Amino acid sequence: MKSNLGKSIQDKNIPFILETDLLYSSIIGCPNPPTSGEPCTQVASILPSARGFKKHNEDYAIMQDLVSSGVFSDREVPYGV
Numbered sequence: 504m505k506s507n508l509g510k511s512i513q514d515k516n517i518p519f520i521l522e523t524d525l526l527y528s529s530i531i532g533c534p535n536p537p538t539s540g541e542p543c544t545q546v547a548s549i550l551p552s553a554r555g556f557k558k559h560n561e562d563y564a565i566m567q568d569l570v571s572s573g574v575f576s577d578r579e580v581p582y583g584v
Contacts, residue, residue: 512559521562522549530576543576550574 512519525546533543553573555564565574 514559514564519555519559519564519567521559522554522565523562525549525565525574533576533578540578543578545577546574547577547579548575 512521526549528546530543530545549565550573553565553569555566557564
């Protein structure tokens, strides 16, 4: 995952991304294009189930292992990493 704003954040040497940085960020080479129409282009929604429990500067960290089931593109397909 790459931050929409280009931030690089780590906690105990573990990189993470914040919800506001990921939401509406561009998807290059959508891994799950729909069966018809255009491929996905951006992150459109993030379910609460993909969030970490702790906040960083009043924003939730997104758990990379939960992206495939909790982050959706603008074409309503899960965004897998």
